[in-house]
Amino acid sequence: MTMKRDQALRVLSQHYPDGIVVPVYQSAFDWMGIRPHPLNYLCTGAMGQGSSHALGLALACPTEPVVVLDGDGSLLMNLGTLVTIGDQSPRNLWHFVCQNGMYEVNGEFPVPGKSTVDFAAMAMAAGYKAAHTFSDLNEFSCALPSILATPGPLLVALQVEAGAPFPRNYQEIHSAQSRAAFKAALAGRRGR
Amino acid sequence: MTDPLSGEQILAGLAQAEIEFVVALPDIVTCDELLWPIERSQSFRLVNVCKEDEGVSICAGMSYAEKRALLLMQHTGFLDSINAIRVMGMDYQLPVVMMIGLQGIEKDCAPTDSKQNGVRIVEPILDAMSIPYHVLIRGRDAAGIPEAIDEAYTASHPLVFLIPGFGDDA
Numbered sequence: 001m002t003m004k005r006d007q008a009l010r011v012l013s014q015h016y017p018d019g020i021v022v023p024v025y026q027s028a029f030d031w032m033g034i035r036p037h038p039l040n041y042l043c044t045g046a047m048g049q050g051s052s053h054a055l056g057l058a059l060a061c062p063t064e065p066v067v068v069l070d071g072d073g074s075l076l077m078n079l080g081t082l083v084t085i086g087d088q089s090p091r092n093l094w095h096f097v098c099q100n101g102m103y104e105v106n107g108e109f110p111v112p113g114k115s116t117v118d119f120a121a122m123a124m125a126a127g128y129k130a131a132h133t134f135s136d137l138n139e140f141s142c143a144l145p146s147i148l149a150t151p152g153p154l155l156v157a158l159q160v161e162a163g164a165p166f167p168r169n170y171q172e173i174h175s176a177q178s179r180a181a182f183k184a185a186l187a188g189r190r191g192r
Numbered sequence: 193m194t195d196p197l198s199g200e201q202i203l204a205g206l207a208q209a210e211i212e213f214v215v216a217l218p219d220i221v222t223c224d225e226l227l228w229p230i231e232r233s234q235s236f237r238l239v240n241v242c243k244e245d246e247g248v249s250i251c252a253g254m255s256y257a258e259k260r261a262l263l264l265m266q267h268t269g270f271l272d273s274i275n276a277i278r279v280m281g282m283d284y285q286l287p288v289v290m291m292i293g294l295q296g297i298e299k300d301c302a303p304t305d306s307k308q309n310g311v312r313i314v315e316p317i318l319d320a321m322s323i324p325y326h327v328l329i330r331g332r333d334a335a336g337i338p339e340a341i342d343e344a345y346t347a348s349h350p351l352v353f354l355i356p357g358f359g360d361d362a
């Protein structure tokens with residue numbers, strides 16, 4: 001059983017309406033449509049780096065919750081990040097991984113280990129405080145409030161498939177306006 | 193060499209520039225003079241990373257919160273992180289400040305004259321990426337660190353310091 005990614009992200013947006021989110025690739029495109037917000041950090045640039053940007057934000061802003069919407073292909077490109085995050089152990093970092101088993105925006109080619117990789121187990125071995133895997137939307141919906149109330153670092157693997165299509169707006173992701181809007185929104189949130 | 197470069201001079205410059213976080217992987221050139229003292233220091237928070245491109249992204253994320261950070265690494269890590277530096281430094285012009293040990297460089301040799309391929313290509317790559325850099329050789333070179341870092345954060349652009357060695361090893 002798998003969830004539609006957009007349905008899972010809609011649930012997340014209901015429980016996390018206005019905090020910092022670092023989404024990557026197709027999750028970013030979906031998230032921009034589901035929860036447009038200046039605190040969406042869209043500018044991760046190089047593939048695999050989303051959680052590292054999020055760690056920088058979490059360490060620099062220890063009182064602000066930071067959510068990462070990673071992908072399985074992306075995380076596989078930067079697995080050391082799990083150990084770095086586990087070592088730093090920021091209480092304000094929640095690491096969601098949309099696990100669809102493929103490089104969706106790069107031709108839908110399968111990721112290595114698509115049927116065997118266990119990100120939750122990897123995260124626990126790397127020092128995360130908790131980790132979960134969900135493939136059912138109702139179970140995810142029920143567990144999410146407790147997950148977001150639990151100090152991090154915490155990883156949630158979401159076994160998903162593509163849902164409603166959202167436009168792949170690369171121009172917005174790479175725009176100077178998005179970066180400036182995020183910086184201004186973050187300064188406003190922190191009272192500067 | 194008169195006026196040899198020391199880690200203490202560099203650390204004083206970093207502190208004066210209000211560097212708060214040092215994101216690092218060990219490098220034999222800088223480990224004893226910089227990384228171990230930073231690890232013991234109360235003035236900096238050390239973030240050990242598993243790979244250098246993580247560090248580029250961590251420093252980039254911190255820059256949005258107006259927190260100053262330094263990425264300390266070997267030139268091999270710089271070469272391995274080119275794509276992340278290209279996006280954050282060239283494309284987004286974020287103030288990612290890097291200090292790079294030139295492991296293997298010959299004594300009294302300019303980096304561009306090194307017989308080590310990895311060392312010799314660093315400056316041409318930085319030139320191609322239009323990333324400003326300073327080679328720290330003598331003690332007086334460290335005096336320019338605070339101003340260079342201030343300028344990088346004020347104008348928002350990447351910055352590199354290259355370190356061939358310390359003391360009589362340089």
